[in-house]
Amino acid sequence: MRFQDIIMALDRFWADRGCTIVPPHDTEVGAGTFYPTTFFGALGEKPWRVAGIAPSRRPADGRYGDNPYRFQYFYQYQVVIKPSPVDIQETYLQSLYHLGIDPGAHDIRFVEDNWESPTLGAWGLGWEVWMDGMEITQFTYFQQVAGIDCRPVSVELTYGLERLAMYLQGAKHAFDVEVSEGVTMGDLRRDFERQHCTYNFDQADTDLQRLLFDKFEAEATRLLALELVHPAYEFALRCSHAFNLLDARGVLSHTERQGYVQRVRRMTEAAAAAYLAGSAADAAQAA
Amino acid sequence: MATLLFEIGTEELPSWFVQQGSDALADLLVTRLAGASVEHGALRSYATPRRLAIVVEDVAERSLRRQVTRRGPPESAAFDASGAPTRAALGFARSSGVDPTDLVVDDLGKGRYVYATVEVGGEPTVTLLSALLAGVVQDLPAPRKMRWAEVETLFVRPIAWLVALLDDVVVPVEVAGVHAGRATRGHRFLHAGAIELPHADAYEGALRGASVIADRAERRAAVVEAARGVAAGEGLELVSDAELEDEVCDLLETPVAVLGAFGERFLDLPDDVLGTVMIHHQRFFPTRGADGRLAPRFVALSNNRVPDGGVVRRGYEQVLRGRLDDARFFWDADRSESLSRHAWGLSGIAFQKELGSMGDKVARISTSARQLADVLGVSEDEAATLKAALRVFRADLSTKMVHELPELEGTMGRAYALAEGQPSEVAVALEDGVLPRAHGGRLPSTRVGAILSVADRLDTLVGFFAIGRRPSGSADPYGLRRAGVGAVRTVAAQGWRVPFRKLIDAAASGFDGSVDVADDVLSDVEAFAWDRVSALLAEERVPTPVIRAAVHGSRSVIGAARRAHLLRALMTRDGWVDLMTLYKRAANLGRQAPDGASVRSALFRDAAEAPLFEALPDARRGVERLMAGVRKQLVPWDLGKAPNRELGGLDEAVAEVLRLKAPLDAFLDSVHVMVDAEEVRVNRLALLAAVANVLRDLGALEHLEAGEA
Numbered sequence: 001m002r003f004q005d006i007i008m009a010l011d012r013f014w015a016d017r018g019c020t021i022v023p024p025h026d027t028e029v030g031a032g033t034f035y036p037t038t039f040f041g042a043l044g045e046k047p048w049r050v051a052g053i054a055p056s057r058r059p060a061d062g063r064y065g066d067n068p069y070r071f072q073y074f075y076q077y078q079v080v081i082k083p084s085p086v087d088i089q090e091t092y093l094q095s096l097y098h099l100g101i102d103p104g105a106h107d108i109r110f111v112e113d114n115w116e117s118p119t120l121g122a123w124g125l126g127w128e129v130w131m132d133g134m135e136i137t138q139f140t141y142f143q144q145v146a147g148i149d150c151r152p153v154s155v156e157l158t159y160g161l162e163r164l165a166m167y168l169q170g171a172k173h174a175f176d177v178e179v180s181e182g183v184t185m186g187d188l189r190r191d192f193e194r195q196h197c198t199y200n201f202d203q204a205d206t207d208l209q210r211l212l213f214d215k216f217e218a219e220a221t222r223l224l225a226l227e228l229v230h231p232a233y234e235f236a237l238r239c240s241h242a243f244n245l246l247d248a249r250g251v252l253s254h255t256e257r258q259g260y261v262q263r264v265r266r267m268t269e270a271a272a273a274a275y276l277a278g279s280a281a282d283a284a285q286a287a
Numbered sequence: 288m289a290t291l292l293f294e295i296g297t298e299e300l301p302s303w304f305v306q307q308g309s310d311a312l313a314d315l316l317v318t319r320l321a322g323a324s325v326e327h328g329a330l331r332s333y334a335t336p337r338r339l340a341i342v343v344e345d346v347a348e349r350s351l352r353r354q355v356t357r358r359g360p361p362e363s364a365a366f367d368a369s370g371a372p373t374r375a376a377l378g379f380a381r382s383s384g385v386d387p388t389d390l391v392v393d394d395l396g397k398g399r400y401v402y403a404t405v406e407v408g409g410e411p412t413v414t415l416l417s418a419l420l421a422g423v424v425q426d427l428p429a430p431r432k433m434r435w436a437e438v439e440t441l442f443v444r445p446i447a448w449l450v451a452l453l454d455d456v457v458v459p460v461e462v463a464g465v466h467a468g469r470a471t472r473g474h475r476f477l478h479a480g481a482i483e484l485p486h487a488d489a490y491e492g493a494l495r496g497a498s499v500i501a502d503r504a505e506r507r508a509a510v511v512e513a514a515r516g517v518a519a520g521e522g523l524e525l526v527s528d529a530e531l532e533d534e535v536c537d538l539l540e541t542p543v544a545v546l547g548a549f550g551e552r553f554l555d556l557p558d559d560v561l562g563t564v565m566i567h568h569q570r571f572f573p574t575r576g577a578d579g580r581l582a583p584r585f586v587a588l589s590n591n592r593v594p595d596g597g598v599v600r601r602g603y604e605q606v607l608r609g610r611l612d613d614a615r616f617f618w619d620a621d622r623s624e625s626l627s628r629h630a631w632g633l634s635g636i637a638f639q640k641e642l643g644s645m646g647d648k649v650a651r652i653s654t655s656a657r658q659l660a661d662v663l664g665v666s667e668d669e670a671a672t673l674k675a676a677l678r679v680f681r682a683d684l685s686t687k688m689v690h691e692l693p694e695l696e697g698t699m700g701r702a703y704a705l706a707e708g709q710p711s712e713v714a715v716a717l718e719d720g721v722l723p724r725a726h727g728g729r730l731p732s733t734r735v736g737a738i739l740s741v742a743d744r745l746d747t748l749v750g751f752f753a754i755g756r757r758p759s760g761s762a763d764p765y766g767l768r769r770a771g772v773g774a775v776r777t778v779a780a781q782g783w784r785v786p787f788r789k790l791i792d793a794a795a796s797g798f799d800g801s802v803d804v805a806d807d808v809l810s811d812v813e814a815f816a817w818d819r820v821s822a823l824l825a826e827e828r829v830p831t832p833v834i835r836a837a838v839h840g841s842r843s844v845i846g847a848a849r850r851a852h853l854l855r856a857l858m859t860r861d862g863w864v865d866l867m868t869l870y871k872r873a874a875n876l877g878r879q880a881p882d883g884a885s886v887r888s889a890l891f892r893d894a895a896e897a898p899l900f901e902a903l904p905d906a907r908r909g910v911e912r913l914m915a916g917v918r919k920q921l922v923p924w925d926l927g928k929a930p931n932r933e934l935g936g937l938d939e940a941v942a943e944v945l946r947l948k949a950p951l952d953a954f955l956d957s958v959h960v961m962v963d964a965e966e967v968r969v970n971r972l973a974l975l976a977a978v979a980n981v982l983r984d985l986g987a988l989e990h991l992e993a994g995e996a
Contacts, residue, residue: 083436083437084435086436086447103476104476104593105593106591106602107590107599107602108476108591109299109590110298110336111302125444127299131602132599132601133569133571133602133603133606133607134606141433143434150434151434152437153434153436
C-alpha cells in the first residue's frame with residue numbers, strides 16, 4: 001500500500017465511524033495533540049470525533065535524514081474521540097486490518113505508555129501499540145488538558161505513518177517509502193529535511209527566536225484579554241515552536257528551559273480557561 | 288458451600304501491575320468477606336494483562352449468625368418514675384426486634400444505658416456479594432488510576448467485562464457501567480467471541496481452551512521453558528533475569544517463543560549495550576553460545592500463534608537492527624574522542640542552579656573523594672586508581688550513548704575507559720562510582736568505587752541541604768532519600784568503622800566556599816543519613832526501640848547495624864528485658880556520680896554492694912565477647928538486605944552478662960543510694976555508673992523498654 005493510499009484508507013475508515021476528517025492545521029506543532037481540534041476538542045462535555053493527517057515538527061529530533069526513523073518533520077495520523085468508546089481497542093485493530101495488517105498474522109501488543117505534555121499541562125494513560133516489536137501507534141486516554149480534568153474522557157490515537165508504511169512496503173528507510181507511483185518520500189522530503197536540520201541545529205538565529213518568543217507571548221496575552229481565544233492559542237503554538245528551535249540549538253540551560261515551558265503552559269492554560277468560559281456563555285445564551 | 292468466581296476483565300494492564308493487582312485483589316476480598324462474616328475456604332488467584340480473577344472455594348451459603356449488643360437510650364431516659372419503659376425505650380426495642388422486657392441496663396464504662404442483644408447475619412451470601420464485589424473493584428488499591436468515557440469509577444485501565452458466579456448462579460454486580468455475567472473472554476487474537484461459563488469451577492479450564500494461561504506462575508514457567516527450549520534447539524543458553532521473565536510473562540496470555548538473529552558485526556559492541564538494547568528496549572532474551580560469549584541470536588516471546596512465524600520474526604529482527612545500528616553509531620562516535628575530552632562536556636550539563644553544573648560537581652568530588660580516602664586510609668595503588676578515575680568520573684554522561692540509553696551511565700564509563708586502554712581497576716571504579724542505581728540495586732564492589740559513590744551521594748546531600756532544599760513529608764523531588772540510602776548501604780557494606788560524621792565532614796570539603804555549608808547543615812545531613820539507616824533496619828523488621836538503642840549507641844553505620852541485630856536477638860532471651868529495666872534505673876542514678884568517682888570496696892556498708900561489684904568483671908567480659916562475636920559473625924553487608932547469617936553460639940557470653948541481673952536487682956531493691964553520708968552515697972553512685980558503663984557498649988540501652996520490643 002502506497003503512503004497516500006494509507007492516508008486515504010485511514011480517512012475512509014474513520015469517516016465511516018463518524019469522524020470528521022479535518023485537514024492539517026497550518027501553524028507548526030510538535031505533535032497532533034497541539035492541534036486546536038485536539039486541544040480544544042478534549043475540553044468540555046461536547047461529544048467530539050475528528051481524524052486526519054497531522055504533519056508535525058520537532059526540530060531536535062532531526063538527523064539530517066540519515067536515521068531511517070527520526071526526522072524533524074514527520075506525519076502523524078491523529079484520531080480524537082470524546083467520550084472514549086468502549087470498543088475503541090477493537091475498532092483500532094479493525095483499522096489495521098483495513099490497512100492490510102491482519103492482527104491474526106502478527107504479534108500486536110498494548111504496552112503501557114503514559115503520556116505527558118508539560119507545555120499543554122496535559123497528561124494521559126494508555127499504551128504504545130507494538131506490532132512485531134515495533135511501536136506503530138500511541139494510544140492515550142486524556143486525564144487532564146491545560147490542568148483541567150477531562151470529563152468525559154477523550155481517547156487519542158496517533159499512528160506513526162512513516163513506520164507503518166515502511167513496514168507495509170518492507171522499506172528500510174522512511175525516504176524509501178513509495179508515496180505514489182514512482183514518487184518516494186525521499187523525493188518529497190530529502191532536501192527539505194537536510195536543509196531544515198542545518199537550519200535547526202546550526203543556522204537558526206537564536207536572538208531572533210528569543211525575540212519572537214517574547215513578542216508572540218505578548219501578542220497571545222493581548223489577544224486573550226480581547227477573548228480572541230483561537231488567535232491567542234496560535235501565538236502560544238508559535239511560542240512553542242520558537243522554544244523548540246532554541247532547544248535544538250542547544251542554547252537553553254536547564255533552568256531556562258523550565259522557564260520557557262512554564263511560559264507556554266501559562267498561555268495554553270489561559271486559552272483553555274477562556275475557551276471553556278466562552279462555551280459556557282454560548283450554552284447559556286442558547287438556553 | 289459454593290465456589291465463587293470473580294473476574295475483572297480489563298483493557299491491557301501495565302505489566303508491573305498484574306501481580307501487584309492480583310495480590311491486592313485477594314487481600315481486599317478476604318478482608319471484605321471477613322467483614323461481612325462470610326466464611327470460606329482456599330483462594331486461587333489468576334492474573335494476566337487482560338484480567339484479574341479469583342476463585343474462592345467453600346463459600347458459606349449465608350453469612351454467619353452472631354449476636355451483637357446494641358446500645359439504646361440512657362437509663363434515665365428509658366424508664367419513667369414508675370419504672371415503666373418510656374416511649375424512647377419502646378421505640379428502641381421495636382427497632383432492635385426484641386421484647387421491651389428483654390432490654391437490660393448496663394454500665395460498660397460509658398454510663399448507664401439500655402442495651403438489647405440482637406441476632407444478625409444469616410443473609411444469603413449471593414445478596415451480600417453484589418455490593419461487596421462492586422466495592423472491591425472500586426477500592427482496589429493501585430498507585431495510579433484513570434477515568435475513561437463517562438464513567439465515574441476509577442480503575443487502572445478501563446474495565447471491559449466482569450464475571451461473578453457463585454457456583455452456577457450469576458451474582459448481580461454492577462460497576463463502572465458494566466454488569467457482571469457468566470461470559471469471559473479468551474485470547475484477544477486466538478479466540479474470538481465470549482465464553483459462557485456454566486459454573487465457577489469451569490474458569491481455568493475454559494480459559495486454557497481459549498489460549499489463555501490464567502495462572503500467573505504457570506504462565507511464567509511456560510515463558511521460561513519455551514524460551515529455553517528454542518535457544519537449546521540451537522545449542523544456545525538463555526541469558527535470563529527474573530525481572531525480564533516477570534515483565535515478559537505479564538505482557539502476554541499465551542507464550543510463543545521465537546528465535547531471531549542479528550548481524551555478527553554488532554558483537555563487538557559491549558555486552559552491556561547489546562543486553563540493554565535487547566532486554567530494556569525490546570524485552571528480548573539474549574543468548575550465549577557454548578564458549579560463554581553472547582551469540583548473535585535472541586529469543587522473543589510472541590503473544591500470538593500465527594500462520595507464518597517468519598513474518599513476526601523478521602519484524603523483531605528489523606526493529607532490533609535499527610536499534611543496534613543506532614547503538615553502533617553512538618559507540619563509534621563516542622570513541623572518536625577520549626573520555627577526558629568528554630569530561631569537558633560536563634560543564635554544559637546542569638546539576639542544579641545554585642550548585643552548578645555536573646562539571647562543578649565532579650570538581651568538588653575530586654577534593655572530597657581524596658579527603659574520604661585519607662580518612663579511611665587507602666593503599667598507594669588505590670590512591671593512584673582513585674586519582675586516575677577522578678579525571679574522567681561521570682564523563683560518560685556527556686556521551687551520545689548515555690544520552691540515548693541513560694541506564695548505561697557508568698557502564699559506558701567502564702567500557703570507554705577499557706576501550707582507550709585505561710587500567711581495568713580504573714574502569715571498574717568508574718562504573719562502581721554510579722552504583723547503586725536503584726533501591727536494592729547492586730553496590731560498588733571495590734573500595735575506590737565505593738569512595739567515589741559515597742563522595743558523590745554525600746555531595747548531593749550536603750549541597751541540597753546547604754541551599755535549603757530538604758525533603759519534606761513524602762515529597763523528595765531531588766531524590767535525596769535515594770542518595771542517602773545508597774550512601775549508607777555502601778558505607779555499611781564496605782564495613783567502614785570510621786565515625787559517620789567524619790565521612791560527612793570529608794564530603795563537605797569539596798565545597799570550599801562555593802556554597803556556604805554551615806555546621807548545623809552537616810549535623811542535619813548526618814541526622815538525615817542516620818534516619819536512612821533506621822529505615823533500612825526497620826525494613827528488616829528490627830523493632831523501633833532496638834533501632835534507637837543501636838543508632839544512638841554507635842558512631843559508625845556498620846556498628847549500628849551489628850548492634851541492632853545483636854540487641855534484637857538478646858531481647859528474646861529470658862531475663863534480658865528485666866536486665867534492661869534494671870539498667871535504666873542504674874544508669875539514671877549513676878549519671879549523678881561525680882566525674883572521675885571510683886568504687887572503693889572499703890566504703891561498702893550493705894551486704895548487696897560487694898556481690899554487684901564482684902559481678903562486674905564477668906559481665907564486662909561477656910559484653911566484650913558478645914561484641915567480638917557479632918563482629919566476627921556479621922561480616923559487613925548490604926543494609927538493604929538481611930545479614931549474611933543468623934547470630935548463634937552466644938549463649939555463654941549472654942549468660943555471663945545476665946549473671947549481673949540478680950546482684951543488680953538485689954542492690955536496687957535493698958540499698959538506699961541517696962544516704963546523707965557523702966562518701967557512701969558517691970561510692971554507691973559510682974558503682975551504678977560502673978554497671979551502666981559495662982553494658983553501654985551494647986548500645987543506648989535506655990531506649991529498650993519492657994514490653995516495647
